[in-house]
Amino acid sequence: MDRQMISIPEPTLRRLPMYHHYLKNLRTKGLETVSCTYMGIELNLHPPQIRKDLAFTGVRGAPKIGYKIEALLRSIEEFLGWNHVDEAFIVGVGNLGKCLIKYEGFKQYGLKCVAAFDIDPKVIGKKIGDIQVLPLDKLIELSTRMKIKIGIITTPRTSAQSVADLMIRGEIKGIWNFASINIKVPNNIILQNEDIAPGFAVLSKKLQLIIQSGELGQEVQK
Amino acid sequence: MDRQMISIPEPTLRRLPMYHHYLKNLRTKGLETVSCTYMGIELNLHPPQIRKDLAFTGVRGAPKIGYKIEALLRSIEEFLGWNHVDEAFIVGVGNLGKCLIKYEGFKQYGLKCVAAFDIDPKVIGKKIGDIQVLPLDKLIELSTRMKIKIGIITTPRTSAQSVADLMIRGEIKGIWNFASINIKVPNNIILQNEDIAPGFAVLSKKLQLIIQSGELGQEVQK
Numbered sequence: 001m002d003r004q005m006i007s008i009p010e011p012t013l014r015r016l017p018m019y020h021h022y023l024k025n026l027r028t029k030g031l032e033t034v035s036c037t038y039m040g041i042e043l044n045l046h047p048p049q050i051r052k053d054l055a056f057t058g059v060r061g062a063p064k065i066g067y068k069i070e071a072l073l074r075s076i077e078e079f080l081g082w083n084h085v086d087e088a089f090i091v092g093v094g095n096l097g098k099c100l101i102k103y104e105g106f107k108q109y110g111l112k113c114v115a116a117f118d119i120d121p122k123v124i125g126k127k128i129g130d131i132q133v134l135p136l137d138k139l140i141e142l143s144t145r146m147k148i149k150i151g152i153i154t155t156p157r158t159s160a161q162s163v164a165d166l167m168i169r170g171e172i173k174g175i176w177n178f179a180s181i182n183i184k185v186p187n188n189i190i191l192q193n194e195d196i197a198p199g200f201a202v203l204s205k206k207l208q209l210i211i212q213s214g215e216l217g218q219e220v221q222k
Numbered sequence: 223m224d225r226q227m228i229s230i231p232e233p234t235l236r237r238l239p240m241y242h243h244y245l246k247n248l249r250t251k252g253l254e255t256v257s258c259t260y261m262g263i264e265l266n267l268h269p270p271q272i273r274k275d276l277a278f279t280g281v282r283g284a285p286k287i288g289y290k291i292e293a294l295l296r297s298i299e300e301f302l303g304w305n306h307v308d309e310a311f312i313v314g315v316g317n318l319g320k321c322l323i324k325y326e327g328f329k330q331y332g333l334k335c336v337a338a339f340d341i342d343p344k345v346i347g348k349k350i351g352d353i354q355v356l357p358l359d360k361l362i363e364l365s366t367r368m369k370i371k372i373g374i375i376t377t378p379r380t381s382a383q384s385v386a387d388l389m390i391r392g393e394i395k396g397i398w399n400f401a402s403i404n405i406k407v408p409n410n411i412i413l414q415n416e417d418i419a420p421g422f423a424v425l426s427k428k429l430q431l432i433i434q435s436g437e438l439g440q441e442v443q444k
Contacts, residue, residue, distance in 0.1 A: 008427065010424055013420070013423050013424045013427055014420035014421075014423060014424060015420070016423050017417070017419035017420055017422075017423050018404070018417075018419075018420070021402070021403070021419070022404070042404075043404065044404075079427070080423050080426055080427055080430075081426045081427065081429075081430040082426070086426065086429075095320065095321040095324050095325075096321050096325075098317065098321075099317040099318050099320075099321040102317050103317075103318075103418075105402065105418070105419065109419065109422050109423075109426070110426070111422065111426075149429060149433065150425070150429065173429055173432060173433065174425050174426075174428070174429040174432075176421070176422065176425055180243070180327065181243070182240070182244070182264075182265065188432070190425060190428045190429050190432060192421050192422070192424055192425035192428075193421075194418055194421050195239070196325075196327070196416055197239035197240075197243070197327065197331065198235070198236035198237070198239055198240070199236075199398070199414050199415075199416050200239075200331050200333065200398065200414070201235050201236060201238050201239050201302050201331075202232055202235045202236060202414055203372070203396050203398055203412060203414035204302055204303045204304070204308065204331070204332070204333075204396075205230065205235055205301070205302055205303065206396070206412040206414075207303075207308075207371060207372065207395055207396040207412050208302075208303040210395060210396075210410070210412060211371065211395065
């Protein structure tokens with residue numbers, strides 16, 4: 001990991017989309033400035049934490065006025081690279097793949113799926129939304145030619161590693177893996193895993209504890 | 223938050239499903255025991271971290287032998303409450319809702335969607351997989367009667383808060399929110415937000431830095 005990366009905490013990176021989403025809402029309501037104190041109440045975060053997070057994008061608030069919402073939105077977008085479009089390939093056109101291809105949110109993050117791949121002859125050649133499903137064996141050639149940098153994996157678990165290997169041979173640099181399995185990539189490849197199991201583990205354990213407390217007639221102390 | 227909860231770090235809870243998944247794979251391969259050292263190499267984690275995480279489930283390894291895989295699997299399942307079935311309601315039958323209803327993984331986590339709800343007359347009365355789509359105004363009555371404890375929100379952002387409010391009136395205790403928006407719930411309700419935007423923020427920023435380093439002819443130091 002390079003030095004600049006180490007200096008940006010991952011929790012900060014993960015919170016920036018939330019600030020962005022919240023600020024867009026404020027703009028819709030006609031507001032032009034916002035303070036960390038106000039944001040802190042609405043987002044249930046400590047104002048100094050918000051200030052620190054936003055400073056990473058290079059923007060600073062003015063005393064007693066706060067942040068200019070428009071400037072702050074642009075600053076977050078620029079920092080996260082959302083102000084230019086990254087083209088991506090997606091592999092695996094099952095339920096999850098289709099759901100992601102149709103996901104409206106990608107546009108605002110500057111992500112555009114330009115082609116989908118599968119090995120199933122029943123889906124190859126079909127269109128999902130605007131994009132065509134191509135045979136997987138075209139991936140390496142096309143991604144190299146089109147200089148695609150992002151690959152999204154929505155295959156069954158058993159295929160995820162071999163698809164990642166193909167992507168890397170196709171010069172893809174960042175892999176977004178939704179296949180709920182650990183895949184291995186070389187050090188110069190960015191791997192981001194998305195999985196709903198960890199979230200559910202947190203929910204179900206907390207729920208178990210809260211219900212047990214209820215059954216024992218105890219009040220859960222928050 | 224009660225005392226027992228504070229003592230279980232959330233990162234530990236989030237890693238347990240990964241161990242579980244990995245151990246199931248080992249079992250499939252016919253292995254009966256595993257050491258933290260071996261797991262550490264395979265999962266790219268420090269062995270003492272793994273030992274600490276697994277100790278929360280109440281299981282300890284034997285020196286030079288390691289853990290019995292079968293016992294460890296059962297211990298994780300019991301700890302996370304996956305050994306009994308939680309019934310859940312899901313609200314919002316768009317692409318994401320359909321995708322989650324059909325998601326095979328829920329079964330292994332002990333989660334079962336027993337009904338779906340929507341306000342769109344075009345989907346009400348239809349079946350998605352095994353489950354029926356019901357009108358949203360039946361939610362409170364049904365969830366109270368069926369003692370449903372988990373509600374899954376897959377609506378558009380604009381409806382998420384009002385759906386959460388309905389769930390709480392229907393005595394649901396845990397809300398799993400996929401609507402990419404902050405919702406507010408009372409302290410005695412467990413809220414777990416799932417959103418792919420934070421993951422993409424991490425991926426796109428790391429990618430931006432790695433590509434910039436490449437353009438500058440520098441090697442990214444990992």
